[in-house]
Amino acid sequence: MKIDIRVECHAGYRADEHPLRFTLRGRLFEITEVEDRWYSPGTIYFRVRAEDGNFYVLRHDEGMDVWTLDAFRASREYEITPQPLDVSTPPGPHGAS
Numbered sequence: 001m002k003i004d005i006r007v008e009c010h011a012g013y014r015a016d017e018h019p020l021r022f023t024l025r026g027r028l029f030e031i032t033e034v035e036d037r038w039y040s041p042g043t044i045y046f047r048v049r050a051e052d053g054n055f056y057v058l059r060h061d062e063g064m065d066v067w068t069l070d071a072f073r074a075s076r077e078y079e080i081t082p083q084p085l086d087v088s089t090p091p092g093p094h095g096a097s
Helices: none
Strands: 006-010 018-024 028-039 043-050 053-061 066-073
Touching: 018 043, 018 053, 018 066
Parallel strands: none
Antiparallel strands: 006 018, 018 028, 028 043, 043 053, 053 066
């Protein structure tokens, strides 16, 4: 399932050289990194990281000048990491034996 989005791009040697930000369901996402791009006939794909830390694959159909969101992956940075066990505090109400 593809979702239509609004994308603002940097215009360099091409009109839509690379995306800078996009709006999805009324929320603005600033792009912090274009991680990859690849080409298909008439289409350019961009794998980007947004300021929320998540990854998005944006597809630009150049002939129709339509942008869609083709994929999403949550960042692993926001997963809960286990904390080391504090062995200086005795376990239980009676302490260590």
